[in-house]
Amino acid sequence: MTTQQVSDAELAGQPAAYWTGVAYEALIAYTRARQAEKGYTQPQFWLLRNLSVNDISPDGEGMTLPELRKAMASYIRPEDDLAAEAEALLERGRLTQDAEGWLWLTPEGEQARVDLARNAPAIRAALHEGIDDADYVTTVKVLQQLIRNAGGAVA
Numbered sequence: 001m002t003t004q005q006v007s008d009a010e011l012a013g014q015p016a017a018y019w020t021g022v023a024y025e026a027l028i029a030y031t032r033a034r035q036a037e038k039g040y041t042q043p044q045f046w047l048l049r050n051l052s053v054n055d056i057s058p059d060g061e062g063m064t065l066p067e068l069r070k071a072m073a074s075y076i077r078p079e080d081d082l083a084a085e086a087e088a089l090l091e092r093g094r095l096t097q098d099a100e101g102w103l104w105l106t107p108e109g110e111q112a113r114v115d116l117a118r119n120a121p122a123i124r125a126a127l128h129e130g131i132d133d134a135d136y137v138t139t140v141k142v143l144q145q146l147i148r149n150a151g152g153a154v155a
Contacts, residue, residue, distance in 0.1 A: 016146055027127065028077070034123050040116055043085040046072055048094065048113035051105040055113060062102035 006014075032042050050071050053060030063071070065082055076082070086103055089095040094109030105113075128136065144154045 020143070020146075030127065031123055034119065034126075035116075038116070038119055040112075041085060041088075043072075043076065043080045043082060044089055045113070045116050046076070047082065047086055047089060047103070048105065048109055048116070051095070051103060052110055052113050054110065057105075060105070062098065062104040064101050064103070068103070 028042075035042055035045065047068060049055040050068055051057055051060075051063060056071075057063075065086060068086075069076065069082055072082075086095060086097075089109065090097060090103075092108075092112075094106055094112050096104045096106055098104065147154050
């Protein structure tokens with residue numbers, strides 16, 4: 001499907017699932033490419049975030065890979081290999097692992113999380129270029145209504 005030479009009436013009749021899927025893949029690819037340029041992957045950033053008491057972790061305690069997979073279940077992609085991503089962070093000294101397999105954030109890992117989080121505003125700005133906040137809010141509200149109409153839950 002393409003929007004070239006398509007009237008608003010024709011566009012209104014196109015399937016939302018198609019366009020949301022195309023948007024999802026494009027946004028993920030763009031975000032991951034920008035992160036790769038900075039030397040990290042999205043799953044590595046998520047691991048750091050999920051282990052940081054200053055971010056997602058409620059207590060800063062270590063977690064096992066199965067616990068991390070469960071915590072990330074709503075956003076991890078099937079191709080993401082958390083074991084390999086954790087290994088890369090262990091090699092960089094951003095995580096440690098105890099004898100029971102629990103992963104822990106190191107001070108270097110916390111600093112990396114903070115540094116990596118600084119990239120998010122530039123990624124967002126590039127993706128939102130040419131879209132005013134009111135249009136973005138309207139789009140999100142429309143997507144939320146589509147989710148509700150499909151029987152899904154809006155968080």
